[in-house]
Amino acid sequence: MGGETGAHDPHLAALGLAPRDVAALSRYLDLVADWNRRVNLTGARTPAERVAILVAPVAPLAPVLEAGRLLDVGSGNGSPGLVLATLRPDLSVILLEPRQRRWAFLREAARAVGRADVDVRRLRHDGYEGPPVQTVSLRALALPLRALAPLVAPDGCVLIWGAPPADDASFLAEPDPRPGVHIRRRRDVPRTT
Numbered sequence: 001m002g003g004e005t006g007a008h009d010p011h012l013a014a015l016g017l018a019p020r021d022v023a024a025l026s027r028y029l030d031l032v033a034d035w036n037r038r039v040n041l042t043g044a045r046t047p048a049e050r051v052a053i054l055v056a057p058v059a060p061l062a063p064v065l066e067a068g069r070l071l072d073v074g075s076g077n078g079s080p081g082l083v084l085a086t087l088r089p090d091l092s093v094i095l096l097e098p099r100q101r102r103w104a105f106l107r108e109a110a111r112a113v114g115r116a117d118v119d120v121r122r123l124r125h126d127g128y129e130g131p132p133v134q135t136v137s138l139r140a141l142a143l144p145l146r147a148l149a150p151l152v153a154p155d156g157c158v159l160i161w162g163a164p165p166a167d168d169a170s171f172l173a174e175p176d177p178r179p180g181v182h183i184r185r186r187r188d189v190p191r192t193t
Helices: 009-013 019-035 047-055 059-064 081-087 100-112 145-151
Strands: 069-073 092-096 119-121 133-139 152-161 171-178 181-186
Touching: 009 019, 009 047, 019 047, 019 081, 019 100, 059 081, 059 171, 069 081, 069 145, 081 092, 081 100, 100 119, 133 145, 145 152
Parallel strands: 069 092, 069 133, 092 119, 133 152
Antiparallel strands: 152 181, 171 181
């Protein structure tokens, strides 16, 4: 499975993660490596690259996430949504992925990290009919904030890994916590009549 078992461990440990998290994320990354042969999940080919691309940019934000529900849009390879679910077992997490093979991967990966309670749905963002959530996350998807607004509870936020979104009056930009990560907080905009 993805090469030598434990190959991701030293790279994960170097991030300062707890041993329990290192073990769970190592199982996840082993699955990424294994499935990547059949399903294009990532361009990362080595254990060091997988940790650097899929975990390292996400892990520092896990401790500062607000409690509640997290909805990951276009979950694909599991980063950031499944990584955050692994690091924050107190969060209720929903992963949205419309593509069959990636959806199947996410279901197996959620079980492998010990989060069988993660709700993996084969949907696009515009097919989600659940209640708005405290945090929406996405990576490398060019969706306008107005398309995400119905998913976000008032005063909730959108975490975006990648290019910053275009400004939207329904959201306030917060200081970027790390390079390449952008936070937009939903605000209630008074309606004019």
